[in-house]
Every structure is written in structure tokens, then in C-alpha cells.
Amino acid sequence: MSAPSATASASEPSFLVDQGPRHGLLAWLTTTDHKRIGLMYLAAMVTFFFTGATIGIFMRLVQLSSLSHMMTAQTYNALFTVHGVIMIFLFVIPGLPAVFGNFFLPLQIGARDVAFPRLNLASWYFFMAGAVLAITSLFTGGGPPDTGWTFYAPFSIKTGTNVTLAVFAAFVLGFSSMLTGVNFITTIHRMRAPGMKWFRMPLFCWSLYATAWVQILATPVLAITLVLVILERLFGIGIFDPAKGGDPLLYQHLFWIYSHPAVYIMILPAMGAITEIIPTFARRTIFGYKAIAFSSMAIAGVGSLVWGHHMFTSGMSLTGDMIFSLLTMIVAVPSAIKVFNWTATLYKGSIDFQPPLLYALTFIFLFCIGGLTGVMQGALAVNQHVHDTYFIVGHFHYVMFGGTGIAFFAALLYWFPKMFGKMYSRKVAYIAWFPIFVGFNMLYFTMLVLGLEGMPRRYYHHLPQFDTGHVVATVGSWILVSGLLILFGNFAYALFKGKKAGSNPWGGPTLEWTTASPPPQENFATIPTVTGPPYAFPVEPRP
Amino acid sequence: MSLQASAHAEPRDDFGAKLGMWLFLVTEMILFGGLFIGYSYMRSKYPAEFHHAGSELNATIGILNTLVLLTSSLTVVLAIVSLQRGEKGKTVAFLGATLFLAALFLVDKGIEWTGEIGRGLYPNAPHLATLPPGEQVFFGLYYTMTGLHGLHVLAGMGVLGWALTRVMRGRISRDHAVVLENAGLYWHLVDVIWIFLLPLFYLAA
Numbered sequence: 001m002s003a004p005s006a007t008a009s010a011s012e013p014s015f016l017v018d019q020g021p022r023h024g025l026l027a028w029l030t031t032t033d034h035k036r037i038g039l040m041y042l043a044a045m046v047t048f049f050f051t052g053a054t055i056g057i058f059m060r061l062v063q064l065s066s067l068s069h070m071m072t073a074q075t076y077n078a079l080f081t082v083h084g085v086i087m088i089f090l091f092v093i094p095g096l097p098a099v100f101g102n103f104f105l106p107l108q109i110g111a112r113d114v115a116f117p118r119l120n121l122a123s124w125y126f127f128m129a130g131a132v133l134a135i136t137s138l139f140t141g142g143g144p145p146d147t148g149w150t151f152y153a154p155f156s157i158k159t160g161t162n163v164t165l166a167v168f169a170a171f172v173l174g175f176s177s178m179l180t181g182v183n184f185i186t187t188i189h190r191m192r193a194p195g196m197k198w199f200r201m202p203l204f205c206w207s208l209y210a211t212a213w214v215q216i217l218a219t220p221v222l223a224i225t226l227v228l229v230i231l232e233r234l235f236g237i238g239i240f241d242p243a244k245g246g247d248p249l250l251y252q253h254l255f256w257i258y259s260h261p262a263v264y265i266m267i268l269p270a271m272g273a274i275t276e277i278i279p280t281f282a283r284r285t286i287f288g289y290k291a292i293a294f295s296s297m298a299i300a301g302v303g304s305l306v307w308g309h310h311m312f313t314s315g316m317s318l319t320g321d322m323i324f325s326l327l328t329m330i331v332a333v334p335s336a337i338k339v340f341n342w343t344a345t346l347y348k349g350s351i352d353f354q355p356p357l358l359y360a361l362t363f364i365f366l367f368c369i370g371g372l373t374g375v376m377q378g379a380l381a382v383n384q385h386v387h388d389t390y391f392i393v394g395h396f397h398y399v400m401f402g403g404t405g406i407a408f409f410a411a412l413l414y415w416f417p418k419m420f421g422k423m424y425s426r427k428v429a430y431i432a433w434f435p436i437f438v439g440f441n442m443l444y445f446t447m448l449v450l451g452l453e454g455m456p457r458r459y460y461h462h463l464p465q466f467d468t469g470h471v472v473a474t475v476g477s478w479i480l481v482s483g484l485l486i487l488f489g490n491f492a493y494a495l496f497k498g499k500k501a502g503s504n505p506w507g508g509p510t511l512e513w514t515t516a517s518p519p520p521q522e523n524f525a526t527i528p529t530v531t532g533p534p535y536a537f538p539v540e541p542r543p
Numbered sequence: 544m545s546l547q548a549s550a551h552a553e554p555r556d557d558f559g560a561k562l563g564m565w566l567f568l569v570t571e572m573i574l575f576g577g578l579f580i581g582y583s584y585m586r587s588k589y590p591a592e593f594h595h596a597g598s599e600l601n602a603t604i605g606i607l608n609t610l611v612l613l614t615s616s617l618t619v620v621l622a623i624v625s626l627q628r629g630e631k632g633k634t635v636a637f638l639g640a641t642l643f644l645a646a647l648f649l650v651d652k653g654i655e656w657t658g659e660i661g662r663g664l665y666p667n668a669p670h671l672a673t674l675p676p677g678e679q680v681f682f683g684l685y686y687t688m689t690g691l692h693g694l695h696v697l698a699g700m701g702v703l704g705w706a707l708t709r710v711m712r713g714r715i716s717r718d719h720a721v722v723l724e725n726a727g728l729y730w731h732l733v734d735v736i737w738i739f740l741l742p743l744f745y746l747a748a
Contacts, residue, residue, distance in 0.1 A: 115559050182566040190559040220570045224577035228687065236667040237683030238676075239581060244683070245592075245676025250584055254577055 012520040032117035038103030052086040060477040063470040073460040077146035084149030089173045092400050096269035100411050101208045107512035108202045110193025110528045115186035123179045130173035137165035153240035153251035157232045164233050171226045174219045181215030195530035202510045202534045207272025210296040214261045222258030256307035264303040270407030274360045278342050280508045281357040282349025285535040288341040295334035302331040312383045328378035355429035359410035366402025391451025397444045417505045421518040422498030428490040435483030442476025509539050557721040564725040568732050585680050592677025597747030604655045605745030615644035616734045619727045629717045638707045645700045699733045702726045
């Protein structure tokens, strides 16, 4: 798609080599290179992900009858709150945009960096500050927060645990997310290489564009809601307190006005990454480019209008319920369009079955289960039955972990050779897939079943009739984690001992594959000129 | 960061800087938007109480402060125009005037809050607790929204003060005006939000 002049000269050192006056850690902490910032996010997020996963393991252990007294109910409340806060605010929401968006958006549009490199570094510091505050909240004040990640009023304004600090942490993290959104939109509008028209952009960039708009338009609502919770706790302003004329339902509305669109902040870039992987390994241009681009924007738009489906049992009017139910059904359509396009791309492709494709297909499978169980809950009658049960927990783990999490792994498998210039063991990546897939479904499909049978979420103990299900789910969690350890052990090994990867090991068609692996600090020796669509096959072989 | 100074030797993109600022202003507007939603909901729930509580506020100071802020928006515009004409002395003077007016606004605000707190009209006050729930919510919203706005005035003063020092050192000039223009945009946002706060609280009676 680009002129051969886009080649980076072999003599240029990669961005991993310090080239400024500072060296070592200090060079990283003061960098404004989007690639280094992406890697700093990656390091932080993998740490948080495994912290959250460890907490998850403990939550599952309590559900084994023989271990049911290993912790108090209060500790269990703190664990599910902290697990949610870490996984959602520190991994799933920022995950793909912050890591792969930062690293690959400028590369894919043929730019040298994002529009505001220093603001980009500031976003990383906001992220880390938020993370430190969140972790501090566990050990200070009245003990770890016990409200669940949703911080529902009035409990969040009454509980004696350290909610104020945890909420402030989420506020700071929101700031990081907003500034990244501002940065990406400006980058996409202003920094595209010559000839990179809107409809010549790789679809990952389109998904980042849609995501960035949601980040800008929805996050401030969460920010102000969290500020109100803090003011409520510090000064008792009364807006969510019924005793003073306030209304807890207002909290739920404001919270979900952000937090439902946040679900699309999580899934849109994941879908974008899958859209990059599929054509590369099908050796075929993407089916329905514009449909995918527009469906991203449609998801961002309609997804901002469905928040009420979290509140069907909270006492809204029936008219409100029905409107939100209808919109919820409608938002499934653009997601389904993407699934059809991915499968149609594979059809009659000459498929090169590599680890990224395996994980991408796993994403499609698990995301379909997550999406369809979501549509089930969009129906008012079903929702009454399954609200606040394990069915919900199973559903959103299929979307967030089976969707965004697996897409994160797929993206890492796809772009790892580009980011580090090293190739991991493909065999081990396949081996890791089995326990991940089997363990995942044992854990979360069982939750779907338990939920339909009536197991409520966030309960410390369960009735004997749910024993078998809980044992299956807990064993599944062990299998799942063992797979994750193999997967990331493989990455860690490759980081130090991996074979050198060429500039384009998969035969990818987009611009990031035209430069060296890892890319030089300036990304491209000369800015490429784009003359055609992004997914053009066959890709011309390069030295 | 000097480290990557060489990496960003690209032509300056003033349009991009403006675009980024406008996007940031969108987030600020939506931040207040959440509060405006809360206000609308509560007001439709307690129309009589809001009407009565609004009469407790000092509309004179409110209107005076509006005039102060509007004038400060004018001085920011004059500062930017002076800069574009290359008149550094005038730019500095108009920015100084803006900062003075902003400080005046905050002093007024402080006098006003002190008076209301003195009359027991603040969250968790024993006197406020005896008033009907709708009035308690009114004052909760009043302190939250004017307080958050006050913080934005402070932030705006910080930005304008920083821009002032850069104008004096010649870092912001006729050819490098975009920083001051963006600071001005932020200041206008602070002004615009106040224009909405005035009728919602002071003229609610």
C-alpha cells in the first residue's frame, strides 16, 4: 500500500535503545515516544491483570464448601469490589487503546507520534497515580471498599470503608482516559500520512476513533458522579441521600450514563484488533470495510443510549424500561454486522493458521456467547428473573474477558514481534490455548447455568444445591489461570531468548509492517505516501 | 522534554492544538452537564422549594459577579487582539486586568458564601436540616456547582497567569499565539458556565 521509500534504513537504532541524554529507567519515565508509553502501559497492565486474577482465584476458593471459612464475609465483599475495580478501571477499560492504540495508531496512519506527545505521557502518569490511589485505598482509612465496583448510593455514602479514596482513584483514572481520547481524535484528524484518506485507514484506527469519542463524551459524567459521592461523604450535600431530599436513583442513572458506554470503550478496540488479525491470516481483504467502520460509530452512538437496561429492577417507568429494552436489542445489530464480516472475510480465504488467528477465532466464539446472553437480558421479562444473579456475572465475563481479554491476548500475539522484534514459541502459544479455553468455559458457562438456577451474585455463601456448580467453576478457574501463566511465561521467555522476528513475520498488509521490528524512534525514515486501501493482498515481499 | 526534541521537529500544527482544546472543552461541558441533569431532575421534583430557596441567595452579588466575569472575557479578547497586532505591552496589561477581575469574582464569591454559611445555610448545618428536603438539595447543588465553577476560575487564573509570564518572556508572540488563544477559550468556557448558573440559582426565585 505504500511506496518502497517507507523502508526504515537498517542503520537506524530501534526505539528500545536510549537515544537522548537520559539513560535507563529515567529515559523511559520521561519519554514522549508513543511506543515507549504504550509499553509502559503494557507492563503496568499485565501486573494489574495478574493481581486481579489472583483476587479472582481467592473469590472462587471461598465458594468451595470445605474452604468457606477461609475469610470473613467483609473480606469477601472487599475482594469482589477490588477485583472489579482493578480489572475494569486498570485493565479492561484502558487495555487496548492505551497499549496497542498508543503503540500502533501513529504507525498505522503513517505518523511519527500522536498529536500531543507530552499530554500522552501525562495520561500515563494520571493512570499510574490512579492505580496507586486505588491500591492505597485498600490499606488505609476504614479498610478496603466493600460496595462493589459500581459504588451504588446510598450504601457508598454510608459505609465506613475507604470509599472516598477509591472513588477519587477512579476519578483520576477517568482523567487519563479522557486525555487519551482527546489525543487520539486530534491525531486521527491531523496526522494521517499523505493519501491516507478516512476510508483508507486501517479499521483498528476507526475503532479507536469511535472509542475516543465515547471516552470524551461519557467519562466526564462518571467524573462528576464520583465527585458527588466524595462531596456527599465529606460534606453531606444530600443529592443522593433520600433523608435530605436526594435520590439514589439519580446516582444509578449518572453512573450508568458513563458505565454502559464504558462497555463499548472496552469492546470497540478489541473488535478493531480482531479486524486487523483476520484479513492478515485469511490473506484476503476485509469483507465490508465501510460496514465495519460505520458499525463502530453506530455502536458508539446507540451504545450511549442504553444505560437504563442496568436499572430494569430499580423502579423506572414501564415506558422507560421498554425504550431502553428496544435500544438494547438494536445495539446488538452493529456488533452482529462485525461478526458476519469477519466470518465472510475468512470464507474462501487462504487461511494461514497461526496463534493470533486461533485467539481471534476464540474471541468471536466467546464474544457471541457474551453478546447473545446480553440480548437475553435486554428482554424485560428475562431480566427480572436473572437480575443480580450469576447469569449476569457469567455474561459480562464472556464479554469482558472472553471478548476484550482474549482480544488483548490475540493483539499481543499478533503485534509482539513488531513491538519487541522477537518471536515467541508458536507451539507454546497453542498449548496455552487449551487450558485457557477449557478453563474459561468451565468457569463462566457454569456461572450462566448457576444464575439461571437462582444463584445470586456477590453472595459469600451459597445453598447446598449449588455445590456441584461451584466446584466445577472453581476447578475451571485453576485451569484457566494455568493457561494464562503458560501464555505469559512464553512471552517473558521470548522477550529475552526469543528468535529475531523480521519486519513482517505474518505478511500483514498495513503500514506498521513496512517499518523495522522493533520500529526506529521516528517510526519511518520517510513518511509513507498511501495510494490504496489498507488490506491489499498479496503483500509485496520485503527484505 | 528535551529527550525527544529531535523526534518532533515536524511543522507546528496550530489547528490541531485548537482542535484538542475544543475537545477538552467538550469534556468540561459534559462534566457540568451531569450536574445540570441533576439540577433539572431535582427542580422538577421540588419546584416550590427551589423557588423559595432561591430567594435566600443574594441576587445583587450574583449579577455583579456576572458583570465582572463578562468584562473579564472582554479583556481576554482584547489581550488576544493586542497580541495578534504585536502590542506586547497592551497584551500584558489586559491579561493583568483579567486576572484582577477573576480575583474580584472569587472575593465576591467568598463574601457571599461567608454570609450564607453565617446564616446556617450549608450542608449538614442544624438550621438547614430543619428546612424542607427540596431546599436542602437546592443548597447541596448550589455549593457543588458554584464551588466547582470557582475551582475552574482558579484553574483559569493559573492558566492565564502562566500565559502572562510566557508573553512577558516572549515565548508567546504574534507568531506563536495559539497558547494564549487556547487559554482564552478556556476562560470563555468558565464564563459561559457561569451564565447558566446565574439564572438557575440566583434568579430561581
